[in-house]
Amino acid sequence: MSSDKLEKRLKYKLAWLDKYQSEIPLWATMIEMTRTLEKQLKISGLNKESPNHFYKKISHLLISPPLELFYHKIVNYLKNELIKVKDNQTIMATSDVLESIFGKYKNFSKRCPLKDFRQTLLTIPLLTMKLTTNIVQQALSTVRCRDLSEWIDEIFGQSMLSKRRAVITGSLDDMKTA
Structure with missing residues (x-):
């Protein structure tokens, strides 16, 4: 198809958009x-300075009468959300950071041979910090594996894997009640 024919065909197919030209x-x-x-x-979260920052960023825009209602809805949204924020506080306004952390966790947990959430749960806080030799050394010298296992059992109860083992081996004595 020649470029002239293609252009005519597109103009014909998209002619209905012409009536919206003034709205663009x-x-x-x-x-x-x-x-x-x-x-x-x-980038900056939500704090008491958010409205002023927003006003400055859009000050170059022409807020024509048809846009005033939309503009006021945005301003009212900010005001309503700021009710929840204390004076010197900035709160996270999107879930992007949390989604990123859980994405990293899912990527990490794919490599684990056992898919026991209980055992890999504590990797989530590790994704939010810079691990140094000193931090790892301090953790390894202050927390025993036995203490961690007891904490996991206390918080989460018996793992699915240990319940399966008990059922397969037929040892009801191994089954703990949660």
């Missing part, structure tokens, strides 16, 4: 406003 600048401004706030909240 409004939609572009709405998108810029929402993306500006989204980026700000992802």
Whole structure:
């Protein structure tokens, strides 16, 4: 198909979009406003300075009368969310960090031979810190494996693997009640 034919065909197929041509600048401004706030909240979190920061970032935009309602909805959203924030506090405004941590955990747990959540749970906090030789040395010298196993049993009860073993071996004495 020649480029002229393709162009004519596309114009014919997309002709219905012509009536929305005047709306595109409004939609572009709405998108810029929402993306500006989204980026700000992802990077800086939510705190008492968030509205001022947002106003400065969008000050170059023309908020025409058709956009005023949308603009006020964003401002009201910020005000309503700020009720939950103390004066000198910044709170996480998105779940991106948590999703990243759980993604790393899932990637790590794929490599574990046993898929026992109980045993790999404590790797989650490790994903949020920089491990140094000193930290590892301190952990290994202050926490015994027996203490960790007892803590896991106390918090989570008997593992599925040990329950399966007890059923397979037929030893009901090995079955603990949670």
